[in-house]
Amino acid sequence: MTDVMQAPGRLDYPVSPHARKGGLQAAQRRIGMLMLAPAAIAFSIIILYPFVQALGLSFFEDTLQTIEPTFIGLANFKAILTDPETWQSFGITVVYVGGATIGTVVLGLGWALILNQPFRGRRVIRALTIMPWVVPSTVSAFVWAWIFNSRFGVINGVLLELELIDVPQAWLSTPEGALAAVILTRIWRSIPLFMAFFLAGLQNVDQEQIDAARVDGAGNSAILRDHLLPHLRPVLIVVVVLGVIGGLQDFDTIFALTGGGPVRATSVLSISVYRKAFEQWDIGMASAMGVLWVATLLPPAYFYLRMLVKGR
Amino acid sequence: ADLSWMGYSYAEESAKPSVEKIIAGFTAKTGKTVEPIPSAFGDLQKNVFLRARSKTLPSVVQISERWLPSLSKLPGLVDYNTVFGKENLEKIYAPEALAMGQIDGKQLAVPLMSGSIGMVANQAALTKAGITDLPTTVEEFKADLVAIRDKVPNSVPYAMATKNNSDILVDFLTWEYVFGAHVIDPEGKVVVDSDASRKALAFLVDLMKERLVAPEIGRPDARRLVGQSAAAFYLDAPQSRTFLRSFSGQGPAFDANIKPMQVPVVKAGDTPVSIQWAHLIISFAQNSPPTKEDANMQFIAYLGDDAVETQFPVEQSALPGTKSARANPVVASDAYLSAWAKNNTHPRRNEVGIWSNGGELTDILAQEVQAALLGQKSADEAISSMSTRMKASMTKAGHAQ
Amino acid sequence: MAKLELSGIRKSFGAVDVLKGIDLTVEDGEFVAFVGPSGCGKSTLLRLICGLDEITAGQMAIDGEIVNDVPPAKRGIAMVFQSYALYPHMTVAGNMGYALRLAGVPKEEIHSRVAAAAKVLRIETYLDRKPRQLSGGQRQRVAIGRAIVREPRIFLFDEPLSNLDAALRVEMRIEIARMKEELGTTMVYVTHDQIEAMTLADKIVVLNGGTVEQVGSPLDLYNKPVNRFVAGFIGSPRMNFLTLGARKADNVHAVSGGEIRLAAKLSEAPAEIGIRPEHISLTARGAPDSLAGKVTMTEHLGSDTYAYVALDGSQDVLVVRLSGEKAIKRNEPIGVHADPGMAHVFSAAGLSLASARPVSLEAA
Amino acid sequence: MAKLELSGIRKSFGAVDVLKGIDLTVEDGEFVAFVGPSGCGKSTLLRLICGLDEITAGQMAIDGEIVNDVPPAKRGIAMVFQSYALYPHMTVAGNMGYALRLAGVPKEEIHSRVAAAAKVLRIETYLDRKPRQLSGGQRQRVAIGRAIVREPRIFLFDEPLSNLDAALRVEMRIEIARMKEELGTTMVYVTHDQIEAMTLADKIVVLNGGTVEQVGSPLDLYNKPVNRFVAGFIGSPRMNFLTLGARKADNVHAVSGGEIRLAAKLSEAPAEIGIRPEHISLTARGAPDSLAGKVTMTEHLGSDTYAYVALDGSQDVLVVRLSGEKAIKRNEPIGVHADPGMAHVFSAAGLSLASARPVSLEAA
């Protein structure tokens, strides 16, 4: 730029006293970085540093016996990868996160479609719908545990009353029952959030587009299939991200509802890591498990998110 | 404060006032102050452990007897023998209670209160089923259970622990002992794979099949069931009384229904089984080496005082750990406590919880027992799998198999 | 191929009456334009015809068959929306073929009908693109194409060109005119744009506040508006209105800057006269049949010159349209001559007193 | 109160050169309009003047001072945005007073300056409303008001009227004309709209593809476009272009339906002639100085009639604008007479060969 200003034949004026150094773009860059700084610092201290430390610990034997950790290389990873429990945990996590996410998407979408339709009492229902999301997760675990309770639970009560079973069943004591219960609880808790996102998406639907489809002869199912679902695709992508994050990180409900049992039927990764670390005091192993988890998830997450950010 | 005391009793609504009394008493006597740090029973081990990692250990900690081995490696743990002298301690504490605090010849803990885990029956439930005599053998026990099942609708005749790993451990161990089996021998060898073990587990599985026990019951659930007379038997510590009073909603009026009894035996004449249970006190040195003058050692000394030992354990429905307190009329005249002591004369060690990898062992045992009870595995499979997994765990913890 | 008859059509949203009884017949093959100010109910009426909203009262018939309760797709109607309402996730071909696909038309036929329509509209090369990859004019064409492939009996257009820029609007207008010629289908066309309505329509319906003000051919409306509203609405720049003052004689009234002589005395009192900008010329001050004023502002478009004339002794400003480029001095006394034969007289209620065309306007 | 001088202004976004060297001087108090097709860089240039983007190369001076690196607020410039960009959470008064508040002007003065501007713009009664409670026209006024209160040296407008409907646009145009009169400030105005540019501007700058095509007064551009682009861009309906055919004599060329005689032989070969629709009239077939053709379509606006004439033996269609209402038979042979003095001749490169105005156009 300077060379241009000195180019021959150009009129020469005095530079305005208000002119600033470095130009506009550099200033903007500085301000942008300044605004990011607080979050970046918090992120580094509270998330990144602990993670890096955990990464380091995963190469150490750090248990109750070894108050000073000793370096053991990849032994922790080897132990984990050869332990069938690890794979079981991964499997359960997949079922749990997958089941809960799919279930919530389906029901949350269904509920959003319903609440997008005008009918009397809609406002009240919309307002009430938020409840399962805002009750503390411990509470939702309580409620569902109570509903599933083998002695006094309402499910048993109803089934007994209907004579579908003759003795009370211990739902939470079977692997399937317990997994179903934690998934149902998770779905119950997340429907409101998903519903809100879908509803927001639906409120952005161009009514003229739907009218056009009606004129073209589309019935309700065609409207849903050909127009609403494609329209909601971006929302769906985001909702799936949030659902997966929420599911993976969910600890509270499962811990309060089944504690990971019976046996290990509901020991998702978050529970397993907790168990390893805080019940068996094997920090090195727990770190290795967490690192493995991140290693599995981070690359796909990064690319998925990049797609999300770019595809907007 | 001059010292900090972390404990679970302080976190329990019913026990908190008793703890405050101890602290007030200590302060009155020595002029030193105590900072109580409450921690829920289930969280205490974790808290101690995390504090060890961050080097902020409290000076005194109340623990359950079965955690001692896993905490025994913590730095700064005081060997009371070096402070008070072995002989002195032996003079003060009842031998079996003191023994629970010993590891490798060190006295790492002293008892705050002790006792055993034994069986409790509910008189109201027995009456409803028309049972007049408490069962003494396993056979009688089972027959009674059947009677209760049939006569008391929607009952769980024996509220055995079937959820919550540490609860399952205690119940299963009891039956192991009843059937003459062991899980781990004193040298750290896993010996659970035995016919006796299989018999014990098969017996429990059979109870489950017959619906004499129920799934999804932990200690609190059992207490609730018994408190409501919907269960006739369960295993618990002497503290049972305090809980049942509260859960029945009837208070001391419910005492009439609480019957400590001997755990049934395989054949008449066998020694009835019970398991050692205690609340122990460990300390972390305030000075190196620790001396009697340290605030926390003064506190330890105070805990052995009759002022504490005739008050706190009794309020918790448990036996004191000191000889003099046990002899004190307040304790000796408590009918319930003496009945308890009479029924459970030879409490045995918890042979699983005492290892440094006790947490893992408990998990393995409970998982396998649960799997058998819930019909996912046969009793045989469960026992052999338990054996294999425990052996691996013990090997890893440095106990050659 | 269809005749559309509306009788006594009313529409209310809750307590609000939006349409207050519309009677209208659209003949087979006719091109009818709905015009009117914003909010007068044009779109609402179109949506009723289409079947997208329920008619509150009245009857609607297509080819003699009452269709009040027939769903949109079964009415044989196609609609082009103002926002185009293209399906953003489908290709152009997908958009155009969608209705046929839903109707179960075989793939090959869909393909050939879409191709044919695309050819007519010159969008063959875009068939595989998504709407967002198209320019405004191309999107507009796709929207029309989507309507065409269905071979409807009636086309409905809701301000189809309003989102285009001026140049494209002209181009697409000519396109629609061509289409009207070629297809000969009955068309109903809502627009804000004077020129579109005037140039395209066989018949214009002027709506105002939910009722029909006038129905007629474009030139009818231009030349013989039945009331002040229509007179002011049709024509651009809009008609000048002069308030009549005191009656000076039976058929002579005062106006700003002069007086007006009507052809005859009227039974109903006239209140205003209206003169279009193109029917006024500038003359010397005091010329016969002229009112006195002065030019306050001029606008030069090259092809035309607009002069804004303030009449003496009033706030009335007359817009005068002069052909070509005229140099005009501002703020000098001047006379304006209005072609009296082209002026309109309105009653206080705004009705056109057609019989009373003035014979002269002159300075007092 | 300010003179704006741009020399060699360039702007690139990454590898894309959007402005390719603009030299321009806006005199103190002048009203300059930027026109040009979409994407030609009008907004970009305006943003550079305002200081919102960084100039890639070149020099910009206001009142003889280089301001390349001066932040917008220090340039003494106010800008009115296309979308108005009103602060939605502030009242009208808050919007208008924001800049003053930032500049630390005392409350009372803000108050009085806002009140004064509001009075000029007739929005006094809305001062406490939020923007969303206003109509489009009112918002537009607030946006202008926000610029006025700052008493800038230069006003910048980016298509300020493009979001308004036709009637409002006319009204606001007159408003801006009044404002220009009253304030006398230097103004730069970007528009798509012919009429706005023609009627408001002292000087029009025609941009195309990042360069200036022509700068001049509105009538200059209309009458003496320097090239085919400007000729076609200015004027509505747009200029008709006829491709010249073989040279028949030194100064005689064939065109569809006849031939054209130029005033003189040209050194550079002429390629096209351009004639505006208003400079063509219809005559009998074979009348002197006329080309042969037939009317294929007519549009009747009441005030004007447009005839589309297809010239014999070609696809060229001439648009003819006739004043008033004309009844025209379609598809009958007819003659078109173009005022040769008003025609333009362009070289193959599109340059206007101004010296070569044709002397006649006639049927072959």
Add this chain to the structure above:
Amino acid sequence: MFDLSSRTAKLVFGGTILLIGFYLFFPIYWMIISSLKANEELYQVLPTFFPRNLTLSHYWSLMTESQLGLYLLNSLITSGASATINTILAIYAGYSFAKYRYPGRQPIMLFMLSAQMFPFGLLLISIYPVMTDFGLLDTRPGLILSYIVFALPVAVYMLYSYFSQVPDELIDAARADGASDFRIFHTIVIPISIPPIVTVFLYSFMWSWNDLLYSMTLIVSEDKRTIGPGLLLTYLNETNADWGGAMAASLVVSAPIVAAFMFLQRYFIQGVTAGAVK
């Protein structure tokens, strides 16, 4: 959206409402009902759907005996404070990502976002000593800071997503009016972004509000305990299984937050609709 004039459509619609509605609301009903039953009626194998005798005994005992009010207050303080901090951090970071260009912008953002997948339990292992070093163990500030873990990345993303849609013209207008970047952000952008900010606040709040893991570990003093562990330790734990009390307590602790949400949910939906997530 849907045309419900046909009978089938009505049936499907009604059926779905009943089904999902039942799933969503029955547990809440059941919670309320159970909290109002006396223990004798509560602990029955065949439950009563409409309690025969309503009793407030569970409520009475929780009022008089438990520390629920304290737990609730602690939760509100810690969740509120951490959501506030989170939101403030995310506001700036989101705006920076959305409206400024500098090297590394996108990778940093993506990395931050991916970090939301780090297992919280794992981070806790290392956060614990960090908190100890700063003397923040067993303190509310410590817990509040740790809670940033839960939602910062998603909060940043949500606001980034929204701010990207704020028209540049608005910012330019303010700049032309003489406002500095921070001034623009504070006086123009933030005020018009209230709904999305509320959305992000609520989202962050919910994560902390639900937390069991961190508060169970980082807080040992009862006077700083939050409701998650508080409920668990009071009602269902090694020594207790008081279902009626648990239900009553659940309702009591949920009430204030449900009430607040009823009030804020309009903003919440608006915030999402405005593009907080897109």
